[in-house]
Every structure is written in structure tokens, then in C-alpha cells.
Amino acid sequence: xxRSKRIEKLDARPVNKDGFIREWPEMGFIxxxxxxxxxxxxxxxxxxxxxxxxxxxxxxDFMDQFIADYxxxxxxxxxxxxxxxxxxxKMIVDIHVPRKQILEVVSGITPAKMCEVINYLNVVEMMxxxxxxxxxxxxxxxxxITNLKDDPVQIAADAAEGALRGFAEEETTTGIARYAPFxxxxxxxxxxxxxxxxxxxCAVEEATxxxxxxxxxxxxxxxxxxxxxxxxxxxxxxxxxxxxxxxxAYASRGLKVRFTSGSGSEVLMGSSEQKSMLYLECxxxxxxxxxxxxxxxxxxxxxxxxxxxxPAGIREVIGENLVAALLGLECASSNDQSFSNSDxxxxxxxxxxxxxxxxxxxxxxxxxxNYDNMFAGSNFDAEDFDDYxxxxxxxxxxxxxxxxxxxxxxxxxxxAGKAVQAVFKYLGLTEVTDEQVEAVTYAHGSKDTLKRDxxxxxxxADDLMKRGITGVDVVxxxxxxGFTDLAESILEMLKxxxxxxxxxxxxxxxxxxxxLSGVNTPNDYLGPGTGYRVDGKRWEEIxxxxxxxxxxxx
Numbered sequence: 001x002x003r004s005k006r007i008e009k010l011d012a013r014p015v016n017k018d019g020f021i022r023e024w025p026e027m028g029f030i031x032x033x034x035x036x037x038x039x040x041x042x043x044x045x046x047x048x049x050x051x052x053x054x055x056x057x058x059x060x061d062f063m064d065q066f067i068a069d070y071x072x073x074x075x076x077x078x079x080x081x082x083x084x085x086x087x088x089x090k091m092i093v094d095i096h097v098p099r100k101q102i103l104e105v106v107s108g109i110t111p112a113k114m115c116e117v118i119n120y121l122n123v124v125e126m127m128x129x130x131x132x133x134x135x136x137x138x139x140x141x142x143x144x145i146t147n148l149k150d151d152p153v154q155i156a157a158d159a160a161e162g163a164l165r166g167f168a169e170e171e172t173t174t175g176i177a178r179y180a181p182f183x184x185x186x187x188x189x190x191x192x193x194x195x196x197x198x199x200x201x202c203a204v205e206e207a208t209x210x211x212x213x214x215x216x217x218x219x220x221x222x223x224x225x226x227x228x229x230x231x232x233x234x235x236x237x238x239x240x241x242x243x244x245x246x247x248x249a250y251a252s253r254g255l256k257v258r259f260t261s262g263s264g265s266e267v268l269m270g271s272s273e274q275k276s277m278l279y280l281e282c283x284x285x286x287x288x289x290x291x292x293x294x295x296x297x298x299x300x301x302x303x304x305x306x307x308x309x310x311p312a313g314i315r316e317v318i319g320e321n322l323v324a325a326l327l328g329l330e331c332a333s334s335n336d337q338s339f340s341n342s343d344x345x346x347x348x349x350x351x352x353x354x355x356x357x358x359x360x361x362x363x364x365x366x367x368x369x370n371y372d373n374m375f376a377g378s379n380f381d382a383e384d385f386d387d388y389x390x391x392x393x394x395x396x397x398x399x400x401x402x403x404x405x406x407x408x409x410x411x412x413x414x415x416a417g418k419a420v421q422a423v424f425k426y427l428g429l430t431e432v433t434d435e436q437v438e439a440v441t442y443a444h445g446s447k448d449t450l451k452r453d454x455x456x457x458x459x460x461a462d463d464l465m466k467r468g469i470t471g472v473d474v475v476x477x478x479x480x481x482g483f484t485d486l487a488e489s490i491l492e493m494l495k496x497x498x499x500x501x502x503x504x505x506x507x508x509x510x511x512x513x514x515x516l517s518g519v520n521t522p523n524d525y526l527g528p529g530t531g532y533r534v535d536g537k538r539w540e541e542i543x544x545x546x547x548x549x550x551x552x553x554x
Contacts (some may be wrong), residue, residue, distance in 0.1 A: 221255055
């Protein structure tokens with residue numbers, strides 16, 4: 001058959017390499033309205049919920065029971081459920097209805113009712129809702145700091161640059177699990193070189209992650225995954241109750257905790273129970289709230305390819321982010337896994353969170369080239385820094401980052417490498433050579449760095465754990481190696497663990513170690529002229545991108 005050349009060109013476009021599927025509710029491939037979703041209902045008897053979304057208490061699975069007992073305000077349930085869902089949806093976008101009032105109403109509704117409310121909103125209305133409902137007044141951003149070699153010197157340098165660029169949190173992981181303590185220490189050191197007060201985590205298996213946290217080598221955790229059906233939850237070797245216990249284990253040791261969930265996981269694991277992705281994600285978020293976590297990383301996250309394959313999938317993603325905010329949770333709104341071959345499509349997906357602002361617009365912007373991202377690649381990476389800063393400038397929006405100079409980047413990367421070199425030498429770990437420090441100072445990614453002795457690194461990392469090395473030892477190593485200011489910064493981070501204020505909802509630290517959270521800096525948006533506005537010093541900072549034409553030169 002003779003083909004249209006225009007259609008041939010269109011067929012070859014990157015977007016047509018993406019995967020798309022027609023709605024298939026029987027297998028869970030439906031974003032927001034499955035014909036099998038339950039109808040909202042609640043019944044309260046003797047101070048206990050005995051019916052939830054069409055199920056009697058004797059028929060509850062463990063998620064229903066947990067949500068009924070811990071995630072819904074029983075004293076508000078019947079009154080809140082009596083408010084029409086359309087009225088609640090209108091309240092969300094009404095600039096005359098404050099956030100606090102909406103939180104009060106929503107605290108008594110069920111997951112099915114929440115789903116019904118969200119289905120009344122289009123994406124613009126969801127963005128309007130997010131602008132009002134996010135917990136913290138000022139948006140923030142989180143970075144991924146990883147590399148293919150698990151090179152702790154590069155991790156420190158990338159962390160320093162990321163912190164300099166404005167990330168309030170930085171997260172690492174490993175290719176080889178035994179590298180975890182090296183990566184955690186390098187991330188802790190590098191982050192404080194770039195900007196004081198940056199929170200860090202090392203995402204590995206739970207026992208190691210918890211131990212690193214207890215030792216003071218990390219300051220937060222977010223890989224406590226929850227799922228929307230009992231079968232998938234059990235496949236993850238967990239229950240809502242075990243997650244609540246683990247949350248308490250972290251929090252009791254002064255670590256900020258954020259759970260992780262995301263639409264599409266139940267479809268991917270083959271047990272969606274014919275429900276929509278939005279309804280199942282609502283269940284996840286109610287479990288998160290009931291377990292006592294201050295926040296959630298959600299927005300499909302690593303299952304974004306599944307959610308994005310169905311009609312309204314990206315609409316569902318901003319919808320689930322908004323549900324998190326409506327439940328009063330900190331929202332780290334994903335954008336952290338590349339899901340499309342189309343640059344246009346991945347940018348459009350991010351704008352739904354970028355424009356209104358969320359507590360963390362990315363729960364993992366790749367602060368390295370994507371080939372080095374051990375979290376499977378991010379929607380934006382180190383090669384997009386300038387584009388991202390221009391987007392902030394174009395729209396006068398605070399996306400959590402700032403322009404930097406080449407001189408600043410070189411300075412902090414070198415200092416971070418030198419600091420790791422000194423700590424490793426003081427603690428008797430593997431050698432960090434001057435040549436390695438020089439390489440990471442100017443490197444784009446691990447293709448530009450030198451090899452490390454992996455066998456020696458792993459033996460030294462195991463020895464570090466056996467010796468019981470803690471954050472205090474890192475402070476001592478820095479102080480006695482001449483890095484006094486850096487030692488004081490890390491000591492202050494350890495003190496913050498004792499104070500515990502950064503465990504408040506949506507808490508971050510500024511460069512003076514002052515907590516900014518949904519408690520002491522709550523979002524107070526009520527329409528034009530209110531809430532957070534990008535102006536003053538912050539606007540001047542955003543405007544100063546590289547390669548500007550200076551009128552004074554003419």
C-alpha cells in the first residue's frame with residue numbers, strides 16, 4: 001500500500017515508541033473510573049466504623065480494617081459523608097474556602113468518596129487545588145545522587161553540586177548493596193558542602209537503611225512501600241501494621257519518614273481486583289495516614305509506564321498527588337522515573353506539579369546524567385538544569401532550584417572530594433587519591449572518573465559497619481582533618497535528630513538549620529495576592545541564568 005509521507009513521519013516520532021493500551025478494567029488498566037469501584041458509604045456504631053464503602057465489618061480485609069480504625073475520623077465520618085462530593089470538589093478550588101476547612105471535611109470521608117471527589121476535577125482544577133492544599137508554603141525539590149560505579153567520591157561531588165543548586169533533600173542508592181555505608185557517608189558530607197541543612201537518605205533494604213539511620217549517617221527514609229490490595233501487600237511481605245511499626249522505628253530514632261506508593265503497582269503485580277488505579281492509590285494514602293507517616297512519595301513513581309499507558313493516566317497522577325495533600329500529608333510528587341521517549345510529553349507531565357508547586361516537585365530529579373541514575377532514570381537529569389532554570393524564569397515559578405556559576409560548581413565539587421578523602425584516610429578506609437578528586441571535580445558523570453578498587457572498597461565498608469562507625473566519627477574525622485565548618489554542619493544535623501522538629505509534616509531545613517514545615521510555615525493560599533509569591537530576593541536569584549545579554553554592555 002502506498003503510504004502518506006506525513007503519516008510515515010508521524011509514525012517515526014518518539015512519542016509513538018511509548019506504550020499505550022485501551023482501557024481494560026478487568027485487569028486494572030483504567031485510571032480513574034472503574035465500573036467495579038465501590039460506591040461511597042459509611043456506618044458508625046458505638047464509636048466504630050462498621051461499614052466502609054459497601055463492605056460490612058465482618059467482610060473487611062486488613063486494609064479496610066486498618067483504614068476504618070486509624071485513617072478516618074470517626075466523629076466526623078457521617079457528617080463528612082453527607083456532604084455531596086461535587087460540593088467538596090468545588091470547595092477545593094474555591095479561593096474563599098481555606099485549606100484548614102477542607103482538611104476538616106476530608107478527614108471524615110472514605111477512599112471511595114475521595115475518589116468520587118477527584119473525578120469531578122479536571123487537571124487545571126487539580127492544579128488549583130494543589131496550589132492551596134500542599135502542606136508547606138514554599139515548594140521544594142529532591143535529587144537522586146547515584147552513579148554506575150558506586151563511587152563515593154563522585155557521590156560527594158554530585159551531592160555538593162546538587163545542594164548548591166537548591167535541592168532540599170538528596171537520596172542515594174547502590175548498584176552493589178555492600179557499598180551502602182560508603183554512599184551514605186559520601187552523601188552526608190557532600191550535601192553539607194553544597195548547602196547546610198540538606199536532608200539525606202540511602203535507599204537500600206530496610207534493615208541496612210534503618211541501621212544507617214540509627215548511626216546518624218542518614219536523616220530521612222522514604223522507601224516504606226504500601227499497596228492498594230491485600231494480595232499485593234502480602235506479596236511485599238508486609239501489612240499496614242508492620243509498616244506502622246517500621247515507621248515508629250525510624251521516627252523514634254529521629255529520622256524523618258515518608259512512605260512510598262503509586263498507581264499502577266497493583267496492575268504490575270497482577271492483583272488490582274478490577275479497581276481503578278485512583279481508588280487503589282486512595283487506599284494506599286489512607287493507610288499512610290493511619291500508620292502515622294508525615295508524608296508520601298507518590299505519583300505512580302516507578303510504575304509510571306503503566307499509568308501513563310491508559311487514557312487520563314497523567315490526569316490520575318496529579319489526582320493522586322492532590323489526594324495526598326487533601327489528607328494533610330507531605331507530597332513528594334514523583335517525576336522521578338523517565339516514562340516517555342517524547343521530551344514534550346515528559347515535560348508536560350512535570351508541569352502539573354511544577355506550576356502549582358508541591359512539597360517536593362520531584363521525589364528524585366537526577367542530579368547526574370541519566371546513565372548514572374541507579375533509580376532507573378529520572379524525568380529530568382543533570383543535562384536539563386539550564387532548561388529547568390529557564391522554565392522557572394519564564395513563568396516566575398519556584399521549582400526549588402537556582403542558577404549557579406561554573407566557578408561555584410568546581411569549588412564545591414573539589415571541596416566535597418577533598419573532605420571524603422580526608423574522612424576515608426582518618427577512618428582507615430580505602431584510599432581516595434588526588435587524581436580521583438581532580439577527576440570528579442570536573443566530571444559530568446562516571447564515564448569521566450577513575451576506577452576504584454571495588455574489592456577493597458567492599459571489604460572496608462564491611463569493616464566500617466563492624467567497627468560501629470557513626471556520624472559522630474565522621475564529625476571527628478572532619479574536625480581533626482581541618483574541615484571545621486563542615487564538621488560543625490554535620491554535628492548540627494545530628495543535633496536536629498535529637499530535637500526532632502524536622503519530623504513535622506513537610507519539614508525541611510534552611511541554610512541556618514531552621515525548620516520550615518507545614519506546621520510553622522503552613523500554606524496560606526486563598527487566591528490572588530495570597531500565599532507564596534515568587535518575588536524579592538528569590539525572584540532576583542531565579543532571573544540570573546547563564547548566558548544573559550547585559551544591557552550595560554551596549
